Amino acid sequence: MVSLKRVFMKCYLALILLFLYAPILVLVVLSFNDSRSRVKWGGFTLQWYGSLFSNRQIMEALKTTLILGFGSAAAATVIGTLGALGIEAMRRRSYRVVMSVTNIPILNADIVTGIALMLWFVRFMPLGFGSVMIAHITFNIPYVILSVMPKLKSLNISIYEAARDLGAGSVYAFFHIVLPQAGSGILAGFFMALTMSMDDFVITYFTKGAGVNTLSTMIYGEIRKGIKPQMYALSTLLFAVIFVILLLFNILSGKGKSTDDIVERSR
Amino acid sequence: MLRKNLCAALIALTGGLMLGGCGKEEPAEYLTVFNYGEYMDPEVIDQFTEETGIGIKYEEALTPEELYAKYSSGAISYDLVCSADYMIQRLIQEGEAQKVDFSSMKYADNIGDRFWQFSKAFDPDNEYALPYFYGTIGILYDTTKVDGPVDSWSVLFDGSYKNDIIMQNSQRDTFMITLKYLGYSLNTSDENELREAQQLLIRQKPDVQAYLVDEARDEVVAGNAAMAVVYSGEAYLGHEYNEDLAYVVPKEGSNVWIDSWIVTKNCKNPEAAAKFLDFLCREDVAEKNFEYIYYSTPNEAVVENMDEELRNDPAITPTEEDLAKCEVCTQADEEIARLYNELWKELKAD
Amino acid sequence: MKRKYLATPYIIWVVGFTLLPLITIGISAFTRDNGTFTWSNILAISEPINRQALFFSLAIALGCTLICILLAYPAALFLKSFRFKRKGFTIFLLVLPMWMNFILRILAWQMILSKNGILNFLLGKLGIAPLSISNTWGALMIGMVYDFLPYMILPVFNAISDIDEDTIEAARDLGAGSMAVFRKIIFPLSMPGMLSGVVMVFVPAMTSFVIADILGGGKVQLIGNIIEQEFMKSMDWHLGAGLSISLMLLVLISLAFTMQNDMEDRGTTIW
Numbered sequence: 001m002v003s004l005k006r007v008f009m010k011c012y013l014a015l016i017l018l019f020l021y022a023p024i025l026v027l028v029v030l031s032f033n034d035s036r037s038r039v040k041w042g043g044f045t046l047q048w049y050g051s052l053f054s055n056r057q058i059m060e061a062l063k064t065t066l067i068l069g070f071g072s073a074a075a076a077t078v079i080g081t082l083g084a085l086g087i088e089a090m091r092r093r094s095y096r097v098v099m100s101v102t103n104i105p106i107l108n109a110d111i112v113t114g115i116a117l118m119l120w121f122v123r124f125m126p127l128g129f130g131s132v133m134i135a136h137i138t139f140n141i142p143y144v145i146l147s148v149m150p151k152l153k154s155l156n157i158s159i160y161e162a163a164r165d166l167g168a169g170s171v172y173a174f175f176h177i178v179l180p181q182a183g184s185g186i187l188a189g190f191f192m193a194l195t196m197s198m199d200d201f202v203i204t205y206f207t208k209g210a211g212v213n214t215l216s217t218m219i220y221g222e223i224r225k226g227i228k229p230q231m232y233a234l235s236t237l238l239f240a241v242i243f244v245i246l247l248l249f250n251i252l253s254g255k256g257k258s259t260d261d262i263v264e265r266s267r
Numbered sequence: 268m269l270r271k272n273l274c275a276a277l278i279a280l281t282g283g284l285m286l287g288g289c290g291k292e293e294p295a296e297y298l299t300v301f302n303y304g305e306y307m308d309p310e311v312i313d314q315f316t317e318e319t320g321i322g323i324k325y326e327e328a329l330t331p332e333e334l335y336a337k338y339s340s341g342a343i344s345y346d347l348v349c350s351a352d353y354m355i356q357r358l359i360q361e362g363e364a365q366k367v368d369f370s371s372m373k374y375a376d377n378i379g380d381r382f383w384q385f386s387k388a389f390d391p392d393n394e395y396a397l398p399y400f401y402g403t404i405g406i407l408y409d410t411t412k413v414d415g416p417v418d419s420w421s422v423l424f425d426g427s428y429k430n431d432i433i434m435q436n437s438q439r440d441t442f443m444i445t446l447k448y449l450g451y452s453l454n455t456s457d458e459n460e461l462r463e464a465q466q467l468l469i470r471q472k473p474d475v476q477a478y479l480v481d482e483a484r485d486e487v488v489a490g491n492a493a494m495a496v497v498y499s500g501e502a503y504l505g506h507e508y509n510e511d512l513a514y515v516v517p518k519e520g521s522n523v524w525i526d527s528w529i530v531t532k533n534c535k536n537p538e539a540a541a542k543f544l545d546f547l548c549r550e551d552v553a554e555k556n557f558e559y560i561y562y563s564t565p566n567e568a569v570v571e572n573m574d575e576e577l578r579n580d581p582a583i584t585p586t587e588e589d590l591a592k593c594e595v596c597t598q599a600d601e602e603i604a605r606l607y608n609e610l611w612k613e614l615k616a617d
Numbered sequence: 618m619k620r621k622y623l624a625t626p627y628i629i630w631v632v633g634f635t636l637l638p639l640i641t642i643g644i645s646a647f648t649r650d651n652g653t654f655t656w657s658n659i660l661a662i663s664e665p666i667n668r669q670a671l672f673f674s675l676a677i678a679l680g681c682t683l684i685c686i687l688l689a690y691p692a693a694l695f696l697k698s699f700r701f702k703r704k705g706f707t708i709f710l711l712v713l714p715m716w717m718n719f720i721l722r723i724l725a726w727q728m729i730l731s732k733n734g735i736l737n738f739l740l741g742k743l744g745i746a747p748l749s750i751s752n753t754w755g756a757l758m759i760g761m762v763y764d765f766l767p768y769m770i771l772p773v774f775n776a777i778s779d780i781d782e783d784t785i786e787a788a789r790d791l792g793a794g795s796m797a798v799f800r801k802i803i804f805p806l807s808m809p810g811m812l813s814g815v816v817m818v819f820v821p822a823m824t825s826f827v828i829a830d831i832l833g834g835g836k837v838q839l840i841g842n843i844i845e846q847e848f849m850k851s852m853d854w855h856l857g858a859g860l861s862i863s864l865m866l867l868v869l870i871s872l873a874f875t876m877q878n879d880m881e882d883r884g885t886t887i888w
Contacts, residue, residue: 009695016692016770019763020714023725026735027717030725037508039489039728057309079627086624098624100869103816104635107868109824109841111848112642112861115336120638122342138634141627146817150772150809154779161620170623188708188771195715205333210299210343211324219718221304221327223481225560226504227721235717242716250706332849436835438850477752477834482727491732491751608851615838616666 024239031232038227048233055230057213062234064129065198065214072136073193079137080144080193081186085178087145088152102146105139113139114206121207128209135207136197143196144189151185152178294322298539301326301334302349303526306400308559315546321539338363346534347543352525353439353598355396356389360598364395364529367541374548381590382565385525388595396527397544400500400562403523403585403593404440405516407487407502408494409509420448420517422494424467429474433486433495436478438611439596440522441468444496447519453594456603465610469617478615487512498524500562502582514582516589523585523593525565646858658859662867667843667860671867674840678822681761685769685818686811688762693774694803707774711767723760723831730756730832752834760832761822768817776810777803816872823868824861840864 031049035042052058087098105113117138121131155178163173179186201216208217215234222228294316304327312323326343328334331354338345338358348358358364369375375397382398390396408417412431423432423444435441443453445464455461476492483495484502488509497505502514528547530540546552553566563583564570570578577583585593599607646658661667696707714722729735730751737747750756780803788798826841840860847857 009698012691013695016688016766017710020711020766022729023722023763024714024717026725026728027721035508037485037488037504038724039485040508079630082623083627084624086621086627089620090624096873098628098631100873101631101636103820103869104639104865106816106820107824107865108639109826109844109861109864111845112858113638115340115848115854116638116642117634118337118340118342119641120634122340127342134634138630141630143817146813147772147775150776150813151779153809154776154806164620170620184708185775188775191708191712192771195712198716199719201720206337209324210301210326210345216718216720217327219720220329223304223329223720224501225305226485227724231718231721235721239713239717242713246706246709246713330849332852335852336849436830472836475834475836477836479831479835482724482831486731489728489731489733491734604851605853608846608853612666612838612843612846615836615842616669 027232028236028239031229031236033229033232036226036229048229049237052230052233052237057218058215058230058234061213061215061218064212065216068129068133068136068214069194069197072133072140072197073190075133075137076140076144076193077186077190080141080189081148081182083141084145084148084152085174088149088157102142104142106142106146110200110202111206114203117203118206126209127207129212132204132208132212132214135203136200139200139203140193140196143192144186147189147192148182148185151182155181294320296320296536296539297322297324298346298536298543299324299326299343300347300349300543301328301338301345303327303334304329306349306526306560308555311547311552311555311559314552315543318546319539319542321542323543344533345531346536346540347528347530349399349526349528352386352389352527353596355527355529356598358529358531359390359395363532365532365534365537366394367397367530367537367544369393369397372541372545372548374545374550377548377550377553377566377568379565379567379570382525385523385595386527389597390527395529397529397548398565399526399528399547400560401523401525401565402499402563403516403589404435404444404496404498404521405502405514406494407484407497407505407512407514409487409490409492409511410513411511412490412493417494417513417515418518420444420519423496424448424471426474428493430476431493432471432475433483433492434471434475434478435483435496436480438607440496441478442607442610443522443596444517447517447521450519453522454597454599456600458606461603461606461610465614468614472614472617498562499582499585500560503561503580506580506582516581516585516593518592520592520594521589522596523590524596642858643862645855646862648855650855658856659863660859661856662840662860662863666838667840670838670840670843671864673837674823677757677761677839678819680758681765681822682769682815682819684758684762685766685814686773688766689769689773689814690811692770693777693807696774697778708771711770711774715767719764720827723764723828726756726760726763727751727831730759752832752836754833754837757829757833757837760828761825764825764828765818765822769811769814772810772813772817773807774810776807780806820868820872823864 030038032044032046033041034045034047087095090098108116114135117135118127121127125131160173160177163177164170168176199216201220204214205217205220208214215231219227219231222231298321300323302325306327312325316322326345328337331351334348334350335354335357337343338348350358378398382401383393385401386393386396386398406417406420406422413422413428422428423434442461442464445467446453446455446460449460449464449467451457451460451464477486479486479495483497484505486492487495488505497514499514502512505512506514528544530537530544534540547556548566550566550568553564554569554572557564557566557569561583563585570584573584581589647654647656649655662671732747732749732751734751740747750759784802785798788802793801824841824844826839826845829835829837829839829842844857844861844864847853847860
């Protein structure tokens with residue numbers, strides 16, 4: 001009976017994963033397709049992987065995308081986590097107001113955020129890489145706050161207050177009390193931000209300067225003429241690299257964990 | 268522990284990427300060029316910088332409207348802009364273009380005379396706009412699914428291909444073909460004619476499988492639909508992928524579109540800009556671009572050297588006969604533009 | 618230093634890059650081309666066509682949120698019950714698909730669902746009659762749920778996995794059945810996570826338009842499509858801004874209202 005239940009649970013999770021990964025499978029298959037059209041199968045090829053690295057535009061866009069993604073996610077995580085800690089301590093009324101404002105970038109259609117930022121930047125700075133970075137940090141912060149806030153609410157923040165009362169510096173208290181408990185929320189926020197940044201097209205489009213290209217803006221530019229197969233190859237590679245890193249990470253940290261357990265028990 | 272390692276790794280990665288971003292040699296002069304996506308061979312850009320020492324900051328737009336939105340915000344000072352005929356007209360009318368002396372260019376003569384004539388629809392004295400690529404709008408259809416040769420827009424409206432039709436998800440193009448089918452001008456400003464066209468489109472809507480822009484071609488290639496309204500250049504690519512496909516410019520007439528270049532009024536270096544335009548007209552460069560894009564080129568030097576097969580393909584080289592029945596689309600005035608917008612929303616809401 | 622001052626950089630950022638740009642665009646919502654004041658752009662949302670689009674958007678966003686909750690809850694519960702040592706890995710598995718470009722994934726769905734698509738090919742192999750879901754409401758909904766599901770599973774899973782095992786054990790020891798444990802402990806304690814999920818699904822679903830254009834075949838007109846059209850096609854920024862600001866206010870008010878009524882006592886409101 002119990003095992004039947006577990007089988008059912010496993011099947012359910014497998015279906016959910018299949019649902020989430022089905023289009024990824026399609027894209028992986030397309031990266032080996034020896035035809036420039038996405039709807040025709042022209043046989044197996046590795047040529048798109050070969051020509052990928054010699055394509056200066058794609059490589060440059062990849063670099064920009066990664067710098068933008070990691071940079072804006074890191075900045076948003078710092079600002080957002082501190083913000084969440086601060087907001088959580090606010091009185092109900094100001095808390096409400098700040099949280100409503102926080103959600104504005106999520107609430108607005110991308111196109112409105114993008115054009116609003118563009119019109120705003122025009123007043124005091126030229127569009128370039130810096131303006132896209134600011135724009136990305138701006139729309140990333142809410143996702144960090146939304147990931148961190150529930151964690152802060154469920155952890156017992158009074159321990160932090162107590163530590164501070166007992167003379168712990170705020171930095172010390174943060175690293176020893178908040179981080180261990182809210183860490184997964186902060187990490188989730190970081191990855192959420194990174195993901196949003198890598199995926200965004202509209203806001204990037206309106207806030208970038210001439211000559212700055214990300215993978216998204218490149219892909220959108222290619223839609224009409226047909227997505228270049230190198231893009232599928234690049235997506236597949238990125239996916240594979242991240243997946244392998246995660247897998248290794250998982251195996252290694254799994255080992256670390258079991259030794260920790262032993263130490264724990266031997267005490 | 269694990270988390271700290273991860274964080275450290277991420278910080279290191281971020282820092283590394285930041286550093287990697289610095290340090291590159293810069294040309295002394297720059298031109299900022301605004302064009303459609305995938306509308307120029309990247310090698311051509313590099314080649315221009317190599318030959319002249321002038322760097323290019325290249326920016327792409329998906330649609331003329333997107334281009335206009337970014338252009339008119341003044342966020343970036345563009346030197347050269349390439350867009351659709353009606354958008355070029357709008358920019359010229361708003362005084363955004365500066366005159367270019369095409370006669371002093373070495374290679375501008377490569378552009379066929381009839382394209383300068385077409386251009387007059389939006390640039391009456393040929394002072395501003397340089398034709399870049401052109402084409403028609405017609406029906407791309409699957410000969411295995413459609414009986415007999417198609418020669419009229421009526422095939423879209425007579426109800427014989429239910430749920431097998433793909434229309435353009437763009438107001439102007441969709442109204443254009445309907446107006447032509449009804450025998451009106453595609454630049455009509457008669458409200459009744461536009462309303463009549465809308466009624467026809469509303470009646471047609473149940474037969475339409477989808478209103479798509481960029482994916483229309485692929486849907487016919489894949490056999491998901493029997494026919495689609497497409498730009499001629501797309502039709503050529505469609506035929507490359509699926510030999511059963513055919514393209515026709517219906518007998519009632521259609522739209523001939525010309526994407527053109529202008530030099531903006533803010534351009535600080537008109538000489539460099541003219542150099543760039545001249546460069547684009549040079550035979551070898553125009554040929555490279557043609558082979559990258561496969562849209563119809565107005566550059567006659569390229570057409571002469573083209574393979575027989577390409578020169579005879581109506582999707583690559585529209586016939587005299589086709590062009591004779593086509594009209595150039597001009598910018599609608601504000602009131603008509605608003606009407607288009609209303610009619611389109613009503614059609615979609617129906 | 619008081620803890621609330623930690624939010625200072627954030628507040629500065631929000632004022633500088635969220636509020637002020639919003640005010641800029643807000644000004645154009647309240648003006649005409651010639652710069653005079655008008656309410657018409659804000660009130661335009663009540664015109665029949667816009668109202669209909671708003672209604673469709675609302676229906677789709679609600680439906681999508683509901684389906685996401687129904688799919689995400691069991692997933693999160695099951696994930697917890699397997700007691701994976703490495704929670705991070707599970708989260709990564711859910712986030713990973715989002716690292717492939719959005720438009721590429723939606724185009725892939727189009728290929729899966731289309732008439733001669735992958736799904737119908739597989740069904741054919743199994744001897745099942747082909748489905749015609751491409752370019753329909755169904756395809757639109759599949760695309761939306763696909764796009765937003767991770768945003769629901771993640772916060773719900775986060776919240777559920779933080780629930781102390783001991784609490785559940787204690788309840789069991791005191792004779793609570795599985796249902797009671799779920800109703801009295803797991804569900805209430807996972808509420809903050811679910812609310813985050815609702816915000817992250819419902820709110821962006823209200824303004825989305827790309828999925829409607831690609832998977833819905835452009836036949837469905839959502840309020841996001843109309844706003845996009847005003848900005849990008851008819852280039853009436855005043856109207857576009859007006860519509861989007863009134864949409865924003867509507868969503869803000871309705872969210873604040875429902876969540877306040879629901880959650881006030883338990884102190885878990887995220888608004």
